Amino acid sequence: MSETKGIDTPVGDFEWCFVDGEGKADLQGKPKFTVDVVLDPEKAKPFKAMVDEFWADNKPKGATKAKSMGYYAHKVKDEAASKEAGENIYTETGKTVVRLNTNTTYVSGDPKVIKIFNSKGNEVSMMGKRLGNGSRGRATGVMAIYDFNAAARGVTFYLNALQVSKFVEYVGGANFGALDEDEGDFEGVGETFGGIEDEQVDKPRL
DSSP, X not given: OOSEEEEEOOSEEEEEEEOSTTOEEOTTSOEEEEEEEEEOHHHHHHHHHHHHHHXXXXXXXXXXXXXXXXXXXXXXXXXXXXXHHXXXXXXXXXXXXXXXXXXXXXXXSOBOOOEEEOTXXXXXXXXXXXXXXXXXXXXXXXXXXXXXXXXXXXXXXXXEEEEEEEOOBEETTEEOOOOOGGGOOEEETTEEEOOOOTTOOXXXXX
16 A cells, blocks of 8 residues: 555646746645646546546545545636626536646755656756647656545645657747647757657656
């Protein structure tokens, strides 16, 4: 029985990727490095089953239902409905979001670094550029049980590194649309990110 397990997510689309600098403040205002990996249903199903099994095997004594499992239904804003309602309305896409995060510093105060790798497992430099929505790849990290009290128990994912297959640059609040996967590998930011085959079974540990 173990309350932590190293994991690689399946290949998916990156959203809300903040993995350098000051990260992104959480609801308590604490800076975090974070990324959402959006998975198609066929990729999400076995991953969710693995997480559910981990919870069943390691949940705190007396726990039944988890408050959260670290994965969520993917939603997008419905612009027309939001405008009509005068408030933000979101609709589910049928995809699944796996959310990973970690503190931006260690307990000692030393800064953490989220390393970026290409498909061959080689570390690359982003040269100050940021991953925008539409970038693709996988995240690697640690799955863990959290247990704050009887009402706050579940599974969370801690982020260690990203492996990138397609790069779409985040530029000043606007993201360019993602290219089709067969339109060629990205070249730049110091090195080429080779494509990761979505059907790849053997997932390299980074």
